[in-house]
Amino acid sequence: MSDTLLRIKNLKTWLGRGAAPVRAIDGIDLEIKKGETFALLGESGCGKSMTALSIMRLLPPIGRIVDGSIHLGETSLLDLPENRMRNERGGRMGMIFQEPMTSLNPVLTVGAQIAEAVRIHDASQQQDVETRVVELLKAVGIPDPEQRFGEYPHQLSGGMKQRVVIAMALAGRPQLLIADEPTTALDVTIQAQVLALMKQLQQESGMAILLITHDLGVVAEVADRVAVMYAGQIVETAPCKAFFQTPRHPYSQKLFHSIPGRDKRSERLAVIEGTVPPLDQEFSGCRFADRCDAVMLICRHQPPQWDQYAEGQGVRCHLQEGAEAAVEQPVSLGEGSVAVAENSPPTPLLGVNDLKVHFPIHKGIFRRVVGHVRAVDGVSLEIPVGQTLAVVGESGCGKTTVGKAILQLIKPTAGQVRFDGDELTRLRGEALRRRRADLQIIFQDPMASMNPRMLVRNIIEEGMLAQGVGGHAAERQIRVAQLLGQVGLPASAADRYPHEFSGGQRQRICVARALAVEPRLIICDEPTSALDVSVQAQILNLLQALQQQLGLSYLFITHDIAVVAYLAHEVAVMYLGRVVERGTVAEVLDDPQHPYTQALLSAVPVAEPGGKRKRIHLEGDMPSPSNPPAGCHFHPRCPQAMERCQKSYPKAISLSETRAVSCLLLEQ
């Protein structure tokens, strides 16, 4: 057992006191070997973060460990007095967190925060803390480490901040690095940088990594072994390769089926019905029984035991060998409807031409305008009736601003937005208000986009009242019930408040709200990125079904390529306020022509381990839209940049009827 670094036995962590404490972790066992990457996979609320905080003994005040043991090497962590535990924390164990934006102290310099960790844990470096800090900054790939030393966190980008957090965790030369969703808040190209960095640091120092994530793609990318958590328990453990080949637990299998992708376009995604059971109870059966398709009588009465298979795979399920066969196969949507939509000659519903949104920068005593943030700088798009156009790009590329400018929620600086023959930018007052019925929007965070003090009924009704549709009160009542039915919620939901629903249900309410005024185009602004993957599948299924029933068009704003591949007909890739490449999904995703699109696609983690794709690493971050680089905006990061790229912005080159790319490489 000498190669075991961390051993957790029967750990139980409860939250809250009183009659029914929440059993956030209910008896987990796991072992992490020296130098390996161990991924803890699960959806929100399953207890992954609590596991990490229990290991570090950093639980919130309401949490306590009631049973079990945690050994780091030979040391029993739960028996250490607090002052000796502090040596382990940040010493032999380092931790990095999900939100680099908030996990650094805003009023201390980056150098001071790392130095603090060095002073506590690195006895050999007391003379020259500063040198060691610079060394750490260099190790995590931060350019100009001497200069960065004295900078404050807000002066760094998200990716850089996460590197600083990693440097801080490395200060004590840890044997175990606990990474709690380290890349979830980052863009894919930055995520790729950070994952590569962690991998490289692991090879240099031989530390083990406990990676907590909900992203199967990330697991496939970096993990050696995987454990799947559900409702406070580990339901499956396996070596990475075996897990991706034959996931054994029905829950693991469902997770795979609910990932959207190209190959599932004509199918409904598998959804996991229901929700995670409340954890403030003692379970007398399997926790997953209520949501499992292969449920048997025994699952209701007897908690399943742990079954160990060959090659280190183990599973907690009554079904053993037969598990796989029992899972419901995804239902085909009927190839026909989709195919028709793709082949019919497109009649454009929305046409955007050279749209620009510039925000002025003021300066001086009289607040003169000294420059502009070119959030959107000449975007042209077209959406045919009944089709979906996805706008893809990383944060700050202007995709959300495009959506808002189309809706005239932000006044465009220049350009045309034609909707069904009307020029929206010229509509004013009443005429514009009337047009709003045709264009609706769904936002990323369903909770924040609904008034918490309004009943669901009033939220859905409000648009109808504003547009004067839906008839009198009794008719509207029927309509609300009908809309709720359409999005898969019971009519009784109308008389409840938004906070009484789960995240996925809330997003359904938002969809119902948008549908209430019978729109023809819905702008979906990252509607699933705040949701778990199984819930995301429900919303995507719903959106696709609605499109087929009602002939809706979608402008789908997202950073998630898998969602694009599943749902969209056409794609536009944005970089720094401009569209760099557009075309049909097949054209762009299968054969990306712009170097940025190529890099973006290659950075997306795919849920297949060992898939040897060529990874194109982008250096640095997206420049500021107030001061874009001369020539092609992408040239400072472009692996194929030529001298000419610095001179002029490339024109869009038409490669086919549907396809245009802005790159000088294609001009020859």
Next chain:
Amino acid sequence: MMAYIVRRALYGIPILIGVNVITFMLFFVVNSPEDMARMHLGMKRVAPEAIQKWKQEHGYDKPLLYNAAASGTESLTDTIFFEKSIKLFQFEFGSSDSGRDIGYDISQRMWPSLAIAVPTLIVGLAINITFALLIAFFRATYIDYWSVVLCVVMMSISALFYIIGGQYVVSKLLHLVPVSGYDTGLGAVKFLILPVIIGVIGGIGSGTRWYRTLFLEEINKDYVRTARSKGLSENRVLFQHVLKNAMIPILTGVVVILPLLFMGSLITENFFGIPGLGSYTIEAINRQDFAIVRSMVFLGSVLYILGLILTDISYTLVDPRVRLS
């Protein structure tokens, strides 16, 4: 930064004009120049000539806001309002209606005011922060709960009760310090101790409760968890990380009232017989001395505007994220 300060200072001018107009109107809704003259000359049987003479001497013989008799711009400038206000902007307060130099009085009376206000502020701040940190250390325990209850109780008691109660117990029963009065030089100390202590005690309830909220808000932030994960002790987490961030709202809240310390406290100075600017203002109101009231209101507004500008500047000093533009 410079441009920002200049712009903010320019915004101050219309505010000051507005403050002046409102003070003027409110004062003359209640009083007339006639009443003021009678008040100063003695209420009974004053000859109309004497009143006229007093008004002429003190510049109250003109129309209030608009002079219909004059022509052109003079109809606005040849009025009591204009004549009395314009000099304020050059900080010439002139003489009071009883003939004393207001500028001189202010320069004399601001020292006793400061002698109470500054120690009260500093001692109060130190005590409130200490208590709040202690409560934050014992967060979510009974100590925390009962401390908050105590704070609310202390906030709910009127300042007058602290003053009268303090004077009764400390001065009347125990004879430790005089009830009221003032002296120059070091002799003033025995008169200042009680008002300072009472000022501090009166502020503990609201101050501690507010600072506790600030500390707890910071303690639950992600960066504190990061600091703990480095292996820092709870003391270092509190002092190095939480205190530094919570000091931002605390400091800026203090800076905004710094200039106003000059103005003194109306109630405290009155009860303890301290000859500061607070009691100066109260006396002027009682005597219907418009010149002093107007000067003090103007001075207060200037200091308040100054305080707000200082607050903005202090933000840039304590919070590296803030840049003025």
